[in-house]
Amino acid sequence: xxxxxxxxxxxxxxxxxxxxxxxxxxxxxxxxxxxxxxxxxxxxxxxxxxxxxxxxxxxxxxxxxxxxxxxxxxxxxxxxxxxxxxxxxxxxxxxxxxxxxxxxxxxxxxxxxxxxxxxxxxxxxxxxxxxxxxxxxxxxxxxxxxxxxxxxxxxxxxxxxxxxxxxxxxxxxxxxxxxxxxxxxxxxxxxxxxxxxxxxxxxxxxxxxxxxxxxxxxxxxxxxx
Amino acid sequence: xxxxxxxxxxxxxxxxxxxxxxxxxxxxxxxxxxxxxxxxxxxxxxxxxxxxxxxxxxxxxxxxxxxxxxxxxxxxxxxxxxxxxxxxxxxxxxxxxxxxxxxxxxxxxxxxxxxxxxxxxxxxxxxxxxxxxxxxxxxxxxxxxxxxxxxxxxxxxxxxxxxxxxxxxxxxxxxxxxxxxxxxxxxxxxxxxxxxxxxxxxxxxxxxxxxxxxxxxxxxxxxxx
DNA sequence: ATTACTAAAAGACGAGTAC
DNA sequence: TGTACTCGTCTTTTAGTAA
Numbered sequence: 159x160x161x162x163x164x165x166x167x168x169x170x171x172x173x174x175x176x177x178x179x180x181x182x183x184x185x186x187x188x189x190x191x192x193x194x195x196x197x198x199x200x201x202x203x204x205x206x207x208x209x210x211x212x213x214x215x216x217x218x219x220x221x222x223x224x225x226x227x228x229x230x231x232x233x234x235x236x237x238x239x240x241x242x243x244x245x246x247x248x249x250x251x252x253x254x255x256x257x258x259x260x261x262x263x264x265x266x267x268x269x270x271x272x273x274x275x276x277x278x279x280x281x282x283x284x285x286x287x288x289x290x291x292x293x294x295x296x297x298x299x300x301x302x303x304x305x306x307x308x309x310x311x312x313x314x315x316x317x318x319x320x321x322x323x324x325x326x327x328x329x330x331x332x333x334x335x336x337x338x339x340x341x342x343x344x345x346x347x348x349x350x351x352x353x354x355x356x357x358x359x360x361x362x363x364x365x366x367x368x369x370x371x372x373x374x375x376x377x378x379x380x381x382x383x
Numbered sequence: 384x385x386x387x388x389x390x391x392x393x394x395x396x397x398x399x400x401x402x403x404x405x406x407x408x409x410x411x412x413x414x415x416x417x418x419x420x421x422x423x424x425x426x427x428x429x430x431x432x433x434x435x436x437x438x439x440x441x442x443x444x445x446x447x448x449x450x451x452x453x454x455x456x457x458x459x460x461x462x463x464x465x466x467x468x469x470x471x472x473x474x475x476x477x478x479x480x481x482x483x484x485x486x487x488x489x490x491x492x493x494x495x496x497x498x499x500x501x502x503x504x505x506x507x508x509x510x511x512x513x514x515x516x517x518x519x520x521x522x523x524x525x526x527x528x529x530x531x532x533x534x535x536x537x538x539x540x541x542x543x544x545x546x547x548x549x550x551x552x553x554x555x556x557x558x559x560x561x562x563x564x565x566x567x568x569x570x571x572x573x574x575x576x577x578x579x580x581x582x583x584x585x586x587x588x589x590x591x592x593x594x595x596x597x598x599x600x601x602x603x604x605x606x607x608x
Numbered sequence: 609a610t611t612a613c614t615a616a617a618a619g620a621c622g623a624g625t626a627c
Numbered sequence: 628t629g630t631a632c633t634c635g636t637c638t639t640t641t642a643g644t645a646a
Binding site for chain 3: 450
């Protein structure tokens with residue numbers, strides 16, 4: 159259970175800015191109007207903006223005494239986490255539909271997912287031993303935000319481990335369906351910025367789905383708990 | 384944009400209790416342990432519980448100095464609203480799947496949905512003029528909670544209006560699919576407690592889907608504002 | 609063990625105002 | 628118009644403690 163590390167006014171402010179920002183990349187919102195929206199004073203609104211900026215939730219530019227605000231990744235992460243947490247509390251299983259373009263190669267993930275220790279866990283937690291290669295999908299930029307959502311969702315945890323040589327970090331998996339074929343999205347648990355999704359499956363997806371580089375497919379990803 | 388009418392500690396407390404309650408019907412949570420979870424003092428935790436109880440978010444019984452807590456409907460509504468609001472802010476379109484049993488009659492809604500003023504709006508906002516009857520589905524008790532979720536979601540607003548005689552309140556609609564056939568769930572905007580969902584569609588669903596009273600069908604409802 | 613009162617300290621808020 | 632400082636006031640928190 160995460161603790162919403164801010165007052166509710168601060169939290170609502172992030173939501174308001176997200177709303178005003180919608181589509182655009184930043185919004186102009188005076189402290190007076192924010193105060194009105196929050197039913198508080200201009201002074202308090204001003205302080206909230208200052209606090210949130212100092213704590214890394216907002217970026218702002220002040221030109222000509224007019225401020226322009228933009229949520230940072232940290233703020234979006236907080237909103238997504240809150241959303242996912244409520245979803246799992248309220249027991250909502252949800253599916254999101256993503257569209258991506260098949261990228262070259264078998265995926266650099268091939269080496270990783272073939273480590274015995276991971277494979278055992280895939281078998282245990284997903285119910286199958288995946289084909290030894292990953293299908294890389296470059297997400298449409300317009301859908302990149304959904305990757306954030308996955309990043310902020312716990313998923314199915316695949317534990318990390320160490321060998322003599324090196325350490326393999328924990329990974330998380332999400333059950334998914336690509337054009338009707340069962341598969342899973344895997345990603346490192348540590349946040350890595352990327353617009354590419356890696357899919358694993360029992361089957362060789364490229365062949366099964368007749369894919370080649372540049373093919374466009376859509377994937378239904380399950381976000382649950 | 385709703386304003387989260389409570390401090391963040393109060394809000395998080397509702398989440399914590401919802402979590403502890405999970406499955407069960409009420410939970411035992413001492414003020415000391417709540418204080419620890421919230422990183423605050425026992426005294427503050429005590430006051431939060433008192434406040435939330437007074438404001439109708441909690442019911443509690445104190446036996447032998449030990450308290451047992453239960454969230455009220457008001458609290459669940461708040462959590463659902465927050466969830467839905469975040470969902471629409473973060474632009475998550477979501478589908479929930481509901482199962483219900485067909486109930487007798489053409490639905491009492493027939494009279495209402497055939498009012499010209501509503502019909503015009505259905506045409507505008509849903510894209511079709513519905514068949515003049517509603518299909519009533521009694522939801523499985525285990526899924527009744529999902530109706531709450533719809534109730535707390537804005538949906539597609541159908542405005543109310545007045546005639547000489549009387550007033551017709553605002554209604555909301557959710558796009559849906561019943562066994563592959565496009566339809567919509569409609570419900571009054573004012574909260575009414577009911578375990579029955581009303582469906583409208585361009586087609587006469589009973590015939591099209593070969594339904595009779597007692598038939599069981601599942602409906603995919605889109606929650607997305 | 610509990611819950612919750614009181615009183616004092618800490619913190620949030622907004623009026624006034626500078627820029 | 629803006630933002631944001633100071634400072635007096637009001638609110639929230641917690642230590643001590645009772646029951």
